[in-house]
Amino acid sequence: MNFMPAQIPTRRAFAERMVDRARDDKDFVVFESDLAKSTYSYLFHEAHPDRYFNMGIAEIGTSAIAAGMAAEGRTVIVCGYGVFITMRALEAIRSFICYPHLNVKFLSSHGGLTAAIDGVTHQATEDIAFMTTLPNMKVLAPADTESAKAAFDIALATPGPVFTRLMRDPLFDFYSSKESFVLGGSKTIRTGNDITIAAYGDMVIQALQAADMLSNKGIEAEVIDFYSIKPWDKEALENSLSKTNALLVAENHQRRNGFGYELAVCCLENKPVPISLIGLDDTFGESGAYLKTLKKFGMDADAIAEKAEQLVSRKKMLR
Amino acid sequence: MAFQSELSLEARSERLKGIAKTLRHRVIDMVYAAQSGHIGGSLSAADFVAALYFDIMNIDPSNPKLADRDRFVLSKGHACPIWYAALAEKGFFPIEELTTLRKNNSKLQGHPIATYLPGLDASSGSLGIGFAQAVGIALEGKYLNKNYKVYAVLGDGEINEGIVWEASLVASKYKLDNLIAILDKNNLQLDGTTDDVMPMEPLVDKFRSFGYEVMQMDGHDMIDILLTLEKANKNISHRPIMIIAHTTKGKGVSFMENKVGWHGKAPNEQEYIAACLELEGESK
Numbered sequence: 001m002n003f004m005p006a007q008i009p010t011r012r013a014f015a016e017r018m019v020d021r022a023r024d025d026k027d028f029v030v031f032e033s034d035l036a037k038s039t040y041s042y043l044f045h046e047a048h049p050d051r052y053f054n055m056g057i058a059e060i061g062t063s064a065i066a067a068g069m070a071a072e073g074r075t076v077i078v079c080g081y082g083v084f085i086t087m088r089a090l091e092a093i094r095s096f097i098c099y100p101h102l103n104v105k106f107l108s109s110h111g112g113l114t115a116a117i118d119g120v121t122h123q124a125t126e127d128i129a130f131m132t133t134l135p136n137m138k139v140l141a142p143a144d145t146e147s148a149k150a151a152f153d154i155a156l157a158t159p160g161p162v163f164t165r166l167m168r169d170p171l172f173d174f175y176s177s178k179e180s181f182v183l184g185g186s187k188t189i190r191t192g193n194d195i196t197i198a199a200y201g202d203m204v205i206q207a208l209q210a211a212d213m214l215s216n217k218g219i220e221a222e223v224i225d226f227y228s229i230k231p232w233d234k235e236a237l238e239n240s241l242s243k244t245n246a247l248l249v250a251e252n253h254q255r256r257n258g259f260g261y262e263l264a265v266c267c268l269e270n271k272p273v274p275i276s277l278i279g280l281d282d283t284f285g286e287s288g289a290y291l292k293t294l295k296k297f298g299m300d301a302d303a304i305a306e307k308a309e310q311l312v313s314r315k316k317m318l319r
Numbered sequence: 320m321a322f323q324s325e326l327s328l329e330a331r332s333e334r335l336k337g338i339a340k341t342l343r344h345r346v347i348d349m350v351y352a353a354q355s356g357h358i359g360g361s362l363s364a365a366d367f368v369a370a371l372y373f374d375i376m377n378i379d380p381s382n383p384k385l386a387d388r389d390r391f392v393l394s395k396g397h398a399c400p401i402w403y404a405a406l407a408e409k410g411f412f413p414i415e416e417l418t419t420l421r422k423n424n425s426k427l428q429g430h431p432i433a434t435y436l437p438g439l440d441a442s443s444g445s446l447g448i449g450f451a452q453a454v455g456i457a458l459e460g461k462y463l464n465k466n467y468k469v470y471a472v473l474g475d476g477e478i479n480e481g482i483v484w485e486a487s488l489v490a491s492k493y494k495l496d497n498l499i500a501i502l503d504k505n506n507l508q509l510d511g512t513t514d515d516v517m518p519m520e521p522l523v524d525k526f527r528s529f530g531y532e533v534m535q536m537d538g539h540d541m542i543d544i545l546l547t548l549e550k551a552n553k554n555i556s557h558r559p560i561m562i563i564a565h566t567t568k569g570k571g572v573s574f575m576e577n578k579v580g581w582h583g584k585a586p587n588e589q590e591y592i593a594a595c596l597e598l599e600g601e602s603k
Contacts, residue, residue, distance in 0.1 A: 034476060034517075036510045054510060056479030056517030057446050083445070117355045117421050119429030121396070121444030289424030296423060 001189060003208075006145055006170035010201075011109040014166055015040035016037025019047045021156060028075035028105075028156065031055055033062045039079040039109050057266055063089035063104070069213040070102035075156070079107040081115070082165060086131055097161050098136040105155040111141070111165040112252030113285050114202055120284045124165070129257035130161045132230045137169055138183060138232040141165040143204040144173045147227050149271035150181035154228075158183050165201060165229075169290060172205050186233035188240065192220030195246040195308050195315075198228045198237065199264060203250045203278075206294070209301035210250075210308060219312055237263060237268060246275045246315045248308050252299065255279035255285070262276065274314045276307045331374055332541040337540075338408065339369035344598045345404035345417055352418035355429070359400035363538065363566040364393075364472060364504040370544045371406040371470055379408035383437040389467050392453040393505045394473035395503065396443030396585065399431040411438035422572040432567075447480030450500070454486040457498040457559070458529045468552065471500045476508025479517045484529065490559040491530025498559040499551045500531075503538065505568035507579050514525070522563060529562035536565030572597055 008016075017273065022044065036042035045052040056060040057078060066076040066096045067249065085093070085108050097104045104315040110125065131139050138158055143185045148166060155162035174189070181187075189204070190211050199207040204225045211221040222240050226232050241247060247267060249260035260277035267273055278299055285293060294300040326334070350356035372378070376389040393402045400420065410526050412426065419425035426436045430444025440456065441500045443449030453471035456507045460467050477483065490498050502522070506566045510516050519525070532554065536547035544564075566583075569575030572594045586594060 034479070034508055034510045038509070042510070053514055057476050057508070058479045058481060058517075063482060088445070117353070117429055119421070119444065120432065121430040121442070286423070287421045287425060287427075287429040292351070292423045 002172050004173045006173045008026065009167050010142055010145065010148035011166040011168065012040040012105070013145040014107055014152050014164060015043050015079070017148045017149040017152040019043050020050065021152065022048050024216060025156065028077055029053065029069070030077045030079065031062050031066050032079050033038055033057055033059050033084070035205075036079055039107055041079040041107065052275070059084040059088040060092050063092040066104045067096040067102055070097070070104050071100065075103040077105045077107060081110045081122060082108040082127040083110070083122055086127040088125060089225055090130060092118070093161070094108070094134050097159050098134045098294060100135045101160045103159065104161050106179065107166065108162045109165055109166045110168045113293050113299070114167040114169060114252065116285065116288050116290045119287040123285045125252075125280055126254050127165060128229060128253050128259055132259070132262065134267060137230065138162045139165070140227060140233050141200040141203055141229050142177055142227050143225055144171070146173065146175040146177055147181055151227070153183060154183050167202050170200055181227060184228050184231040184233055186228065186236045187225040189220060189225050190221065190223040190238060192222040193243050194219045194221060194238040195248060195312050196222045196224065196237070196244045197304065197308065198224050198226055198246045198251060198259075199250045200259060201230060201252060203252050203299070205303055206299070207250050208302045210304035213301065213305040214308055215309060219309060219310060225242060226259065232262070234266065237266070238270070241267070241271065246272045246311050248278065248304065248311055250278040250299070250304050252294070255281055264306055274311055274318065276311045278307060321504060325578070328545060331530045331545060335366075335369050335541050338373050339366045340504065340571070340598060342369055342401060342404040342408060342597065345408070345414075346400040347586065347591065347594045347598065349400045349403065349417050349420045350585050352584045353421040355359040355421050356400055356585060357397040357583045358400070358574060358586070359396040359507065359568040359578070360395060360505065362501065362572065362575065363568045364398055364401050365385050365571065366474070366539050366541060367544050367548070367564055368401050370403050370463045370541065370548060374545065375548050376420060376470065378409070378469070380438070383411060387465060387467055390453070390456050390469045392443065392449050392456070392469065392471045393431060394442045394443050394449030394453065394471055395446065396430040396449055396484055398474070401501065402431060403427050404440045404462040405438070412436065414598050437519050446474070446477040447482035451486040451502070453481050454490050454495065457490065457495040458493055460497050461493060461495060467497065470497065472495060473500060473502050473506070474559075475502055475504045475506065475513050475519065478502065478519060487531070494557045495559045496554045496557050499562065500560065501562045501564050503566055504563050505566045507568045507577070508583065510580050513577055526561040530558055532556040532558040533561050533563065535563045535565065537569055538566035
């Protein structure tokens with residue numbers, strides 16, 4: 001697997017795919033709430049002005065209007081920041097998009113602390129909890145350019161509401177354009193027998209860096225990219241844990257009610273193994289540089305490696 | 320120092336113009352140091368923010384929680400560089416801290432968080448919610464029969480948000496004549512002109528029909544600003560006040576003026592130097 005610095009952030013990759021797909025799919029339209037230059041939905045505006053609607057700075061209105069249009073049978077892509085989509089428009093999404101299972105797809109940028117510099121008001125650190133809790137909602141969280149493009153294809157092909165969590169800044173690319181991605185799928189991007197590290201989005205890279213550090217200490221970590229958060233790949237997790245018997249979940253989100261809770265409950269219900277969760281520990285983030293902020297809150301590669309090492313020794317003691 | 324009201328209107332105006340220029344310079348310094356932040360909407364608000372903080376408002380930097388102080392809410396929270404600059408210049412915190420904007424462990428969060436910094440009366444940054452808090456602060460002032468005024472600054476894109484109009488209904492219902500809202504009408508928002516993104520005219524009629532006493536001022540004419548704010552302070556209408564401030568986004572740095580691209584962009588070194596030279600009044 002080759003790692004290259006990404007040329008564009010995942011928010012842009014998703015938006016570019018949206019523009020490309022509009023040529024073969026003449027049905028869907030795009031809604032924006034005055035963040036087009038940031039969500040990159042302006043690219044769609046330029047290419048397909050007759051299929052683009054800027055609703056002004058009005059998030060619950062935008063989602064409720066999308067519900068009305070989708071109820072008439074049209075697919076609507078709603079673009080915005082995670083904080084505004086998942087909190088301001090939450091009721092419209094829950095009761096009037098998810099409940100009637102409408103074809104509204106969300107391009108949700110600034111996931112987690114990737115919006116670090118803008119501060120807490122712009123950091124979506126509870127979005128996965130809100131969205132995964134909603135019946136009928138599907139949730140994707142791609143980690144690089146190719147998987148972000150694929151996420152748009154999955155969203156468009158999947159009936160009903162789909163939420164895609166995207167990032168503010170470019171990180172690394174590692175999937176080739178030939179790689180295939182499916183709803184409910186995952187990618188095991190590094191194999192190992194000592195511990196399973198589950199991650200999604202920007203944390204995949206942190207997890208891989210941690211795996212390198214661990215390898216230097218004789219610990220081989222298996223790293224799984226759960227680009228599909230809901231539904232998620234139970235089989236991949238079970239197969240991996242049957243080898244490693246230890247699970248660390250690293251996510252750029254609140255630990256509480258995050259993806260880690262989902263995986264932990266699944267393990268408890270099936271085959272309990274030692275588990276550690278990395279994420280915001282019941283605290284808000286703050287302004288700063290992205291990597292420094294991850295470090296401050298104990299969510300960077302160093303923190304993952306440290307917790308993983310502790311987890312592996314706990315596992316050995318339990319034997 | 321003499322009380323400002325003892326000076327002539329012209330003398331007050333001249334003094335405030337100097338302060339506004341300093342605040343503008345601080346905004347440029349901060350956003351350049353952070354390499355991130357919102358200059359355009361900070362500069363459009365600079366003149367009336369200077370007038371409020373250095374002439375009109377009853378505040379005491381040595382006692383930021385003074386019970387009877389006038390309150391200020393920057394509902395268009397992304398323009399916080401101008402707010403931070405005014406607070407530092409007024410003495411609420413050291414000026415050296417301004418260049419920590421948006422950096423780790425700074426009190427100066429990317430969008431203003433009241434618990435981080437003395438002198439902030441409400442957190443903001445999610446548009447419209449700051450204004451609703453301002454209405455709540457004004458309601459408390461009326462309820463307790465306090466004398467303080469509440470100044471709330473709104474963006475002209477921000478008023479797309481439904482919550483602004485919900486809060487306006489409440490301000491009118493409870494006759495919050497202690498509320499003085501200022502609309503920073505610079506005619507641009509993130510995606511383009513306000514008329515293109517979401518037409519809001521006729522604004523005067525809209526605000527009037529929502530129960531406001533509506534005033535208008537040239538947001539860059541210091542004498543007009545002072546006269547309008549004084550008139551607003553003597554409000555006898557029993558209605559909340561909405562001052563429409565006609566402004567220019569990026570005001571004071573010619574290459575940033577009326578440019579939508581300067582909504583949320585940091586200057587590079589050449590742009591920074593050019594902006595500083597212009598604000599210092601030297602030829603480019």
